[in-house]
Structure formats: structure tokens, C-alpha cells
Amino acid sequence: DQQVKQNSPSLSVQEGRISILNCDYTNSMFDYFLWYKKYPAEGPTFLISISSIKDKNEDGRFTVFLNKSAKHLSLHIVPSQPGDSAVYFCAAHAGNNRKLIWGLGTSLAVNP
Amino acid sequence: DSGVTQTPKHLITATGQRVTLRCSPRSGDLSVYWYQQSLDQGLQFLIQYYNGEERAKGNILERFSAQQFPDLHSELNLSSLELGDSALYFCASSVGPGAFYEQYFGPGTRLTVT
Numbered sequence: 001d002q003q004v005k006q007n008s009p010s011l012s013v014q015e016g017r018i019s020i021l022n023c024d025y026t027n028s029m030f031d032y033f034l035w036y037k038k039y040p041a042e043g044p045t046f047l048i049s050i051s052s053i054k055d056k057n058e059d060g061r062f063t064v065f066l067n068k069s070a071k072h073l074s075l076h077i078v079p080s081q082p083g084d085s086a087v088y089f090c091a092a093h094a095g096n097n098r099k100l101i102w103g104l105g106t107s108l109a110v111n112p
Numbered sequence: 113d114s115g116v117t118q119t120p121k122h123l124i125t126a127t128g129q130r131v132t133l134r135c136s137p138r139s140g141d142l143s144v145y146w147y148q149q150s151l152d153q154g155l156q157f158l159i160q161y162y163n164g165e166e167r168a169k170g171n172i173l174e175r176f177s178a179q180q181f182p183d184l185h186s187e188l189n190l191s192s193l194e195l196g197d198s199a200l201y202f203c204a205s206s207v208g209p210g211a212f213y214e215q216y217f218g219p220g221t222r223l224t225v226t
Contacts, residue, residue: 093212095210099160102157
């Protein structure tokens with residue numbers, strides 16, 4: 001049972017345009033959401049997070065939007081750069097089970 | 113460089129064998145997490161230790177065990193290895209006990225079971 005779903009395994013975007021990566025979840029008890037980025041042959045690195053009490057969090061070119069009623073969050077990257085090409089993981093936390101539940105990731109390719 | 117070190121980088125072993133993966137967390141971090149990433153799979157959380165105590169358990173097989181030592185480094189022991197255990201094993205660390213804290217990942221250990 002995949003509680004955190006990233007339905008697009010891959011995404012290709014032109015440099016300078018917006019990249020939108022989506023994540024859906026099923027557990028209404030999730031209270032915190034995080035995005036991690038992973039380059040090949042490296043461990044994931046934290047990108048941005050959002051608490052369930054907010055609907056938007058912004059950090060430079062990266063913005064995460066949370067729609068609790070739809071159980072959906074999205075990561076926007078504007079403008080996209082070739083260095084953003086990586087696998088992006090969405091992860092969700094529920095305080096009662098003390099762990100992060102991870103999606104399967106979306107591979108983003110930003111083309112020059 | 114995340115500050116988390118993992119050894120060895122690569123490990124090739126035979127079915128039925130036992131291996132130990134080692135992780136040193138970032139300086140000051142008290143939590144250590146272990147993850148497994150198989151081919152075409154996302155990150156599967158295995159287990160978390162906080163300041164020497166087991167804090168959370170995920171999909172860790174009974175053949176696998178872990179511990180965190182007083183100096184906060186951690187070891188993941190995998191025994192009776194099967195072909196399906198071939199995967200990338202990541203260690204991560206964070207400053208606090210909650211999984212929502214930013215986790216810093218090591219470069220991973222690639223285990224190949226033949």
C-alpha cells in the first residue's frame with residue numbers, strides 16, 4: 001500500500017521553464033511533508049519542507065504547495081536549470097508512527 | 113559532502129553470507145536512520161536509532177539488525193543474505209529524534225549478493 005504516490009516516474013522540461021512535480025498521499029494523519037533531491041551515485045539531499053498547517057512554502061527557486069483537502073502537494077521549480085536534473089522524492093511524516101513514508105521518486109530532466 | 117560517512121562503498125558477497133555496514137553520523141547528530149533502495153524502488157525505511165536507543169522500525173527483515181554505539185556510529189548487520197538483498201543501503205543522520213528533522217544522507221553502500 002503506497003501511502004505516498006508520485007505518479008510521474010519522469011518529467012522533461014526546457015531550461016528556464018517551470019518544473020512541477022506532484023505528490024499525492026492517502027493518510028490524513030500526515031503532518032509534515034518534505035522534498036529531497038537525489039543525484040546519481042549520491043545520497044538524497046533535503047530540499048524544502050512544509051507543515052500541514054501551511055499551504056505554501058518558498059525557498060528561492062523552489063516552492064511547495066499543499067492542498068490538504070485533495071491530499072496533494074506539488075514542488076515548483078522556477079526557472080528550471082540543467083543542474084536541477086535529478087530524482088525528486090516526496091516524503092511524508094505522521095507524528096504517531098515516527099517515520100517518514102517516501103514516494104518512489106520522479107526523475108526530472110532539464111534540457112538546455 | 114553531507115558529513116555522513118558510510119563504509120564500505122561497495123560490497124560483493126555470496127548468498128548465505130553475513131555483512132556489516134558502517135555509518136558515522138554528522139558531528140552533533142544523535143539520530144541515525146538506515147534505508148534500503150532496490151532497483152526501481154523508492155527509499156524503504158529500515159530502522160532509526162536516537163542516542164543509542166531504537167526509536168522507530170520500518171520494513172526491516174528479521175535477518176537484519178542494527179545498533180548504535182556510544183560514540184553514535186551505527187552498524188547494520190545483514191545475515192543469511194539472499195539475491196534480493198542486493199541494493200543500495202543509505203544511512204542518514206539528523207540532530208533530533210523526529211523523522212521530520214532534515215536528514216543528511218551518506219553516499220550509500222552498494223551491496224551485491226551473487
